[in-house]
Amino acid sequence: EPEVTQTPSHQVTQMGQEVILRCVPISNHLYFYWYRQILGQKVEFLVSFYNNEISEKSEIFDDQFSVERPDGSNFTLKIRSTKLEDSAMYFCASSGTGAGEYFGPGTRLTVT
Amino acid sequence: KNEVEQSPQNLTAQEGEFITINCSYSVGISALHWLQQHPGGGIVSLFMLSSGKKKHGRLIATINIQEKHSSLHITASHPRDSAVYICAVQLGGSNYKLTFGKGTLLTVNP
Numbered sequence: 001e002p003e004v005t006q007t008p009s010h011q012v013t014q015m016g017q018e019v020i021l022r023c024v025p026i027s028n029h030l031y032f033y034w035y036r037q038i039l040g041q042k043v044e045f046l047v048s049f050y051n052n053e054i055s056e057k058s059e060i061f062d063d064q065f066s067v068e069r070p071d072g073s074n075f076t077l078k079i080r081s082t083k084l085e086d087s088a089m090y091f092c093a094s095s096g097t098g099a100g101e102y103f104g105p106g107t108r109l110t111v112t
Numbered sequence: 113k114n115e116v117e118q119s120p121q122n123l124t125a126q127e128g129e130f131i132t133i134n135c136s137y138s139v140g141i142s143a144l145h146w147l148q149q150h151p152g153g154g155i156v157s158l159f160m161l162s163s164g165k166k167k168h169g170r171l172i173a174t175i176n177i178q179e180k181h182s183s184l185h186i187t188a189s190h191p192r193d194s195a196v197y198i199c200a201v202q203l204g205g206s207n208y209k210l211t212f213g214k215g216t217l218l219t220v221n222p
Binding site: 031033035037041042043044045048056089091093095100101102103105106108 | 143145147153154155156157159160198200208209210211212213214215
């Protein structure tokens with residue numbers, strides 16, 4: 001069965017450093033998403049991406065965040081200058097038109 | 113603003129019991145998802161519903177669009193069903209982003 005993959009599974013970084021979280025969505029999907037889940041809280045939408053551009057973003061997704069689909073298969077989330085409050089589980093998801101979303105296993109980001 | 117409310121927040125059951133988890137939402141939606149999250153953190157999609165009822169093995173999901181309410185049932189529960197069950201809705205249009213509930217922590221004891 002096709003699956004969404006994410007790397008790394010766990011990233012530890014120091015405050016102020018840049019991190020790039022990587023995702024490989026399912027190959028024929030058209031819509032891509034990043035969500036995050038702070039420990040003990042609900043999953044929150046960050047950004048959606050369609051047709052090589054951001055289609056919607058939440059208020060969490062400020063100028064410190066960016067997304068890219070650099071090579072037609074990978075989908076990345078970059079955090080330019082990490083803060084302690086960026087520590088969370090980050091999930092990538094993809095969907096085809098009308099299909100349910102498929103989630104990656106997540107990247108646990110720890111900012112120290 | 114669309115709110116997604118789940119009940120109960122925590123549920124403990126004995127193996128074999130019938131489980132019901134409820135979800136209500138505040139605005140019209142195009143589809144509702146039930147998701148499962150295990151302690152390791154990964155999220156698995158169980159169902160996507162826009163009307164009626166779906167069944168997969170021991171899991172049954174129903175939705176009442178008029179009442180803005182959905183239920184997830186687990187028949188003959190088993191300890192391996194222990195997980196967080198999350199309700200999430202999508203508003204429709206061309207963006208399928210999800211708005212999540214807080215989840216229901218289910219513990220099934222042997």
